[in-house]
Amino acid sequence: MAMTTGEHAATTGEHAAIPLEWVGPLRISGAFEEDVEVPLATYESPLWPSVRRGARLSTALDRGIVATVIDDRMTRSILLEADDAAAALTATRELERQLPQLQTIVAGTSRYAQLIGLHHQITGNLLFLRFEFTTGDASGHNMATLAADRLITHILDTIPGLRYESISGNYCVDKKAAAVNGILGRGKNVVTEILIPGALVRDRLHTTPARMAQLNVRKNLIGTILAGGIRSANAHYANMLLGFYLATGQDAANIVEGSQGITHAEERGADLYFSCTLPNLIVGTHGNGKALPAVESALRRLGCLAPRPPGDNARRLAVLAAATVLCGELSLLAAQTNPGELMRAHTRLERPDTRNLVSNP
The missing domain is CATH 3.90.770.10 (3-hydroxy-3-methylglutaryl-coenzyme A Reductase; Chain A, domain 2)
Incomplete structure (x- = not known):
């Protein structure tokens, strides 16, 4: 281990x-x-x-x-490959219908994880799904990933025309500067x-x-x-x-x-x-x-x-x-x-060895 x-x-x-x-x-x-x-x-x-x-x-x-x-939520996005864009759209509609079932699956992965939202983006035949969770007092990275793993298994078992691509599709967005987090919340x-x-x-x-x-x-x-x-x-x-x-x-x-x-x-x-x-x-x-x-x-x-x-x-x-x-x-x-105030403060507090150089150039 x-x-x-x-x-x-x-x-x-x-x-x-x-x-x-x-x-x-x-x-x-x-x-x-x-x-x-x-x-x-x-x-x-x-x-x-x-x-x-x-x-x-x-x-x-x-x-x-x-x-x-x-607001308070943690996200994980997954990436799936569909047969085509129509199949990806059909899958998103089915997942919206299954939301209560998906919430039950997530609740079984942790005492604190709860699925509270789902967003999607379709590009060509690629389906990006962004799951949103509450995660108690944990920041929730691992909790969200574990829940997403279980959701992937359920999705691939129950919705035809989809294949696994990645546990993370960068639509999360984790540790990268992007607009979506400020818009949807993370x-x-x-x-x-x-x-x-x-x-x-x-x-x-x-x-x-x-x-x-x-x-x-x-x-x-x-x-x-x-x-x-x-x-x-x-x-x-x-x-x-x-x-x-x-x-x-x-x-x-x-x-x-x-x-x-x-x-x-x-x-x-x-x-x-x-x-x-x-x-x-x-x-x-x-x-x-x-x-x-x-x-x-x-x-x-x-x-x-x-x-x-x-x-x-x-x-x-x-x-x-x-x-x-x-x-x-x-x-x-x-x-x-x-x-001059900013530089004076840094000179006085951070680099005392350069005081004379700054005051007497």
Whole structure:
């Protein structure tokens, strides 16, 4: 039997040492109401004070960061070959009719997996089927794949004119940048919002609501369009997500789709409304790697191992990830409204050996 990642690390004693700091607290409301510190494992040391600046701002507000969980699902797409396009279309209609039966099959693969949706694409004689599941507190990769395996067997046994091509047809979409996840959903879809009085924007972020709103449009929206971004308009979601994922035992490659999200900023009177929408957060509190001592300790400190209904701990973790992203995004955009501030921060916090070179070129 092959060893799991955790078992292999425990046997060999090999671990990658990544610097980690707890930052915060972040004040969160909406999904739950609590002040919570969060862990970030990163080699980019300026990330900690940057997120900390946004976190401290949240605690100056009664509601802090308001979080809303919009959706929660994991997907797996399979690829089948049909005799022709007509046979593929007939198969999709039959599968829609069989949905209750398919749900029963999935329920037999796990205590937590439930089939909640089915989408298809037909290209020539190729049939792409995208199954959508809820997976409890697990991120759900393996649970969805096992369920898809069983569904393939049933489909090929009961629907003529189809042949197996692959357990994954790339219509999932797993760990690749694509539009479909933001449209149909994959993982947790979380929106975080904050409303900051103009005086606090000036005192704490050293900028103004107007400059923040303008930079967001010109940099995050127009700049990303020019670059050909896919359903994404943000400054650096990936930075916070990677640090958070590594500290909490997540599959770090999921930041590829996880960092696809949209930052929105606008003036509301004299105040700044700022939000981050992350539609593809793939996180779990149960599964491979979660029993490693450091990970288990972090999840427990975050309150994500409490006795709750299935899925609630993972949704709480997703909210914490999204709130962390907002803190870092807010801080970076504010810094970028001021000439030289970003580089000064990196020079001071990340490369002290180059101070003299920068100040005395």
